[in-house]
Amino acid sequence: xxxxxxxxxxxxxxxxxxxxxxxxxxxxxxxxxxxxxxxxxxxxxxxxxxxxxxxxxxxxxxxxxxxxxxxxxxxxxxxxxxxxxxxxxxxxxxxxxxxxxxxxxxxxxxxxxxxxxxxxxxxxxxxxxxxxxxxxxxxxxxxxxxxxxxxxxxxxxxxxxxxxxxxxxxxxxxxxxxxxxxxxxxxxxxxxxxxxxxxxxxxxxxxxxxxxxxxxxxxx
Numbered sequence: 001x002x003x004x005x006x007x008x009x010x011x012x013x014x015x016x017x018x019x020x021x022x023x024x025x026x027x028x029x030x031x032x033x034x035x036x037x038x039x040x041x042x043x044x045x046x047x048x049x050x051x052x053x054x055x056x057x058x059x060x061x062x063x064x065x066x067x068x069x070x071x072x073x074x075x076x077x078x079x080x081x082x083x084x085x086x087x088x089x090x091x092x093x094x095x096x097x098x099x100x101x102x103x104x105x106x107x108x109x110x111x112x113x114x115x116x117x118x119x120x121x122x123x124x125x126x127x128x129x130x131x132x133x134x135x136x137x138x139x140x141x142x143x144x145x146x147x148x149x150x151x152x153x154x155x156x157x158x159x160x161x162x163x164x165x166x167x168x169x170x171x172x173x174x175x176x177x178x179x180x181x182x183x184x185x186x187x188x189x190x191x192x193x194x195x196x197x198x199x200x201x202x203x204x205x206x207x208x209x210x211x212x213x214x215x216x217x218x219x220x
Contacts, residue, residue: 003061003062003063003072003133004048004051004052004055004056004060004061004062004063005062005063005065005070006044006045006048006049006052006062006063006064006065007045007065008030008032008042008043008044008064008065008066009027009042009043010040010041010042010066010067011029011041011042011043014041019088019089022043023046023086023088025043026045026046026047027043027044027045027046028043028044028045028046028049028087028088028089028090029041029042029043029088029089029090030042030043030044030089030090030091030092031089031090031091031092032064032066032071032073032092032093032094033091033092033093033094034073034093034094034095035094035096037094040066042064042066044064044090046086046087049087049090050086050087053075053078053087056137057106057137057138058075058078058103058104058106059074059075059103059104059105059135059137060074060075061073061074061095061132061133061135062074062075062092064092071094072094072095072096072097072132072133073092073093073094073095074092074093074095074101074103074132074135075090075091075092076091076092076093077090077091078090078091095132096132097131097132097133098131098132098133099131099132100129100130100131100132101129101130101131101132101135102127102128102129102166103127103128103129103130103135104125104126104127105125105126105127105128105135105136105137105138105139106124106125106138106139107121107123107124107125107126107138107139107140107141107157107173107174108138108139108140108141109121109140109141109142109143109174110140110141110142110143110144111142111143111144112143112144113143113144113146113176114146114147115179116148116178116179117146117147117148117176117177117178117179118176118177118178118179118180119143119146119174119175119176120174120175120176120177121173121174121175122172122173122174122175123171123172123173126139126154126157126165126166126167126171126173127165127166127167128159128163128164128165128166128167129163129164129166130162130163130164131162134160134162134163136159136160136163139157139158139159140158141157141173141174143174143176146174146176147176148176148177148178149176149177150175150176151172151174151175151176152172152173152174152175153169153170153171153172153173154167154168154169154170154171154173155169155170157173
C-alpha cells in the first residue's frame with residue numbers, strides 16, 4: 001500500500017462556524033488520536049485528501065506532516081455531505097510501522113458467472129489483521145466456476161502473506177443460486193402487485209378488421 005503525504009495545519013478554533021470557514025478554504029477539519037496521545041485538531045488540504053481516499057479506499061495510509069513532524073495515520077471515520085458528497089470531517093487514528101491493525105477490507109467479484117446462476121454478496125467486507133503499512137486494498141473472488149448452491153466462505157478468500165482473518169471462518173461472503181426464470185419473475189411481480197392492491201390491467205380486445213361486426217363485407 002502506498003503512502004500519501006499530506007501537510008496538516010493545527011486548528012485553534014472549534015465549532016460549526018470554524019469548521020465552515022475551514023471548508024470554505026478548501027480544507028477539511030480532522031482529528032488525530034491514538035497511542036494514548038491527546039487528540040490533535042488539524043485541517044487537511046481537501047483535494048489531496050479526497051484523492052488519497054479515492055485511490056487508497058477506506059484504509060488509505062496517510063503520512064501527516066504536522067509542524068514538520070511526520071506521523072502515520074489511517075482513516076477511522078469519514079463524514080461526507082449527504083447531498084453534494086464533499087468531505088465534512090475526518091477522524092484519523094495513529095499507527096506505527098510494523099504495527100498490526102484490525103481493518104475491514106472489501107471483497108469484489110471477478111470473472112463472469114453462468115447466465116443460469118445468480119451470484120450475490122451477503123457481505124461486502126471481511127475483518128482482517130495486517131501490518132499498518134501492508135493493508136490489502138481489496139480481496140477478489142472468481143465467480144466463473146460457481147454453480148447453483150455453491151457458497152464461498154470467509155476462510156476460502158485468498159489472503160496475502162502476513163494477513164490474518166478475523167471474521168468468522170464460516171461467514172458466507174458469496175452465494176450462488178439458480179437464476180429466476182421469466183415466469184417466476186412475472187409471478188413474483190403479480191404477487192407483489194396483489195399485496196399492494198394494484199389491479200391487473202386487461203388489454204382491450206382488438207377491433208374486427210372489417211368494422212367489428214364479425215361479418216365479411218363484399219364488393220358489388
